[in-house]
Amino acid sequence: DAGVTQSPTHLIKTRGQQVTLRCSPISGHKSVSWYQQVLGQGPQFIFQYYEKEERGRGNFPDRFSARQFPNYSSELNVNALLLGDSALYLCASSLGGGVAVNEKLFFGSGTQLSVL
Amino acid sequence: AQSVTQLGSHVSVSEGALVLLRCNYSSSVPPYLFWYVQYPNQGLQLLLKYTTGATLVKGINGFEAEFKKSETSFHLTKPSAHMSDAAEYFCAVSRPASGGSYIPTFGRGTSLIVHP
Numbered sequence: 001d002a003g004v005t006q007s008p009t010h011l012i013k014t015r016g017q018q019v020t021l022r023c024s025p026i027s028g029h030k031s032v033s034w035y036q037q038v039l040g041q042g043p044q045f046i047f048q049y050y051e052k053e054e055r056g057r058g059n060f061p062d063r064f065s066a067r068q069f070p071n072y073s074s075e076l077n078v079n080a081l082l083l084g085d086s087a088l089y090l091c092a093s094s095l096g097g098g099v100a101v102n103e104k105l106f107f108g109s110g111t112q113l114s115v116l
Numbered sequence: 117a118q119s120v121t122q123l124g125s126h127v128s129v130s131e132g133a134l135v136l137l138r139c140n141y142s143s144s145v146p147p148y149l150f151w152y153v154q155y156p157n158q159g160l161q162l163l164l165k166y167t168t169g170a171t172l173v174k175g176i177n178g179f180e181a182e183f184k185k186s187e188t189s190f191h192l193t194k195p196s197a198h199m200s201d202a203a204e205y206f207c208a209v210s211r212p213a214s215g216g217s218y219i220p221t222f223g224r225g226t227s228l229i230v231h232p
Binding site: 042043044055057090103105110 | 125157158159160161162206208213217218219220221222223224225
């Protein structure tokens with residue numbers, strides 16, 4: 001079975017541009033969450049979606065937005081890019097909506113975004 | 117607020133030696149604790165988790181961790197390091213999100229280096 005897939009794997013943008021990152025969850029998984037991992041730090045939670053509805057939002061500016069489609073895939077959008085947005089963006093999927101504290105997350109390999 | 121602190125950004129061991137990666141948590145409620153591993157150019161993979169019950173938790177690849185409430189610690193150990201264990205290790209604590217789900221908060225990570 002395919003794992004969590006993310007596209008593209010690498011992306012280079014300039015300040016002020018907009019970017020869209022894509023994630024396909026494991027088949028049967030209904031929840032997708034997004035994380036930002038800056039070099040040398042742990043992942044930071046951005047969003048969680050379950051059944052196309054937002055279930056959680058981290059401490060990120062409104063330039064960050066996301067959505068989930070009927071097939072449970074998801075997009076993360078970042079507007080007005082800043083140099084500080086350069087990071088590895090990870091997507092994780094899970095079976096349910098994360099309401100169980102021990103629900104297992106399955107991570108993709110990420111999209112490396114560089115903002116110049 | 118729940119948080120974790122990983123002591124030591126880098127840990128270096130010889131192949132066959134004991135691995136000890138340290139994690140201390142801060143939580144106002146009973147914590148739910150996790151260890152994840154990240155191999156180069158890959159996403160995170162769950163090693164083990166503690167929610168309730170037995171305080172000594174066994175995970176994949178021979179790793180285990182012990183929840184010690186009195187010390188607010190959840191250190192990760194492995195009796196004998198293997199070259200393939202070289203990776204980045206993240207400790208995480210789950211916190212409830214506004215939408216009713218649970219979201220992991222990650223530490224900064226510890227890079228495990230294994231020498232032949």
